[in-house]
Amino acid sequence: MFLVDAIKGDSENLKLIMKLICIVFIAIKLRDCASRFSLYHITPTVVQELQQMSHDYFTAVVLFSDKVSCTVWSIGHLVPVHTHWMFDKYGTGLAINTMQGREAKHVQIASYAKNSLFKDRWQQVFRHDYISKLWLPIHQPCLLTYHQTKDCLIPRRVTTDPQHHCYCGFHKAQCNEKCYYCSHPFMAEVTRSVKEGKPTQECLKHMS
Numbered sequence: 001m002f003l004v005d006a007i008k009g010d011s012e013n014l015k016l017i018m019k020l021i022c023i024v025f026i027a028i029k030l031r032d033c034a035s036r037f038s039l040y041h042i043t044p045t046v047v048q049e050l051q052q053m054s055h056d057y058f059t060a061v062v063l064f065s066d067k068v069s070c071t072v073w074s075i076g077h078l079v080p081v082h083t084h085w086m087f088d089k090y091g092t093g094l095a096i097n098t099m100q101g102r103e104a105k106h107v108q109i110a111s112y113a114k115n116s117l118f119k120d121r122w123q124q125v126f127r128h129d130y131i132s133k134l135w136l137p138i139h140q141p142c143l144l145t146y147h148q149t150k151d152c153l154i155p156r157r158v159t160t161d162p163q164h165h166c167y168c169g170f171h172k173a174q175c176n177e178k179c180y181y182c183s184h185p186f187m188a189e190v191t192r193s194v195k196e197g198k199p200t201q202e203c204l205k206h207m208s
Contacts, residue, residue: 001170
């Protein structure tokens, strides 16, 4: 939000403001999705919220972005389904499949390809000996301990100081319910567009 505000500066260009508010809407939906599918302990309510938020995120990107990447499509369609399956089977969220586990899988697959090439075998053997017999004893990375956390990706200031910070994380006046961007009329137009599945006339007017 602070980056968006820095881009806007003192400009009152309606096209720029519309584009920035579209980015704000997409970013908030992505943050809310990630804060839920990154959890280990989840509830049926979280699973249901994730399904709606993922749908809104994907729809917003389709309506207000140039292209849809594989990551956007996965968050919009695969992540809610996989989260639901994981919760039904194990009672946990997708955090049970850690990034370390995914990385180890790709490293192992890459090693299979390298082992199939004769010219790389000895290089891999010597590298393994160097890491196991020299690098690991010196650096001792195993001394680092893992501490489980239940913190979400939503900024702490949103929950600890809601009088001065909007839900998006940006500061607001104590007398206002939302910040400048979330209370802007364009935000209501973007929200309506996502709900209806097509841009409103006001959005089309300032996006062209």
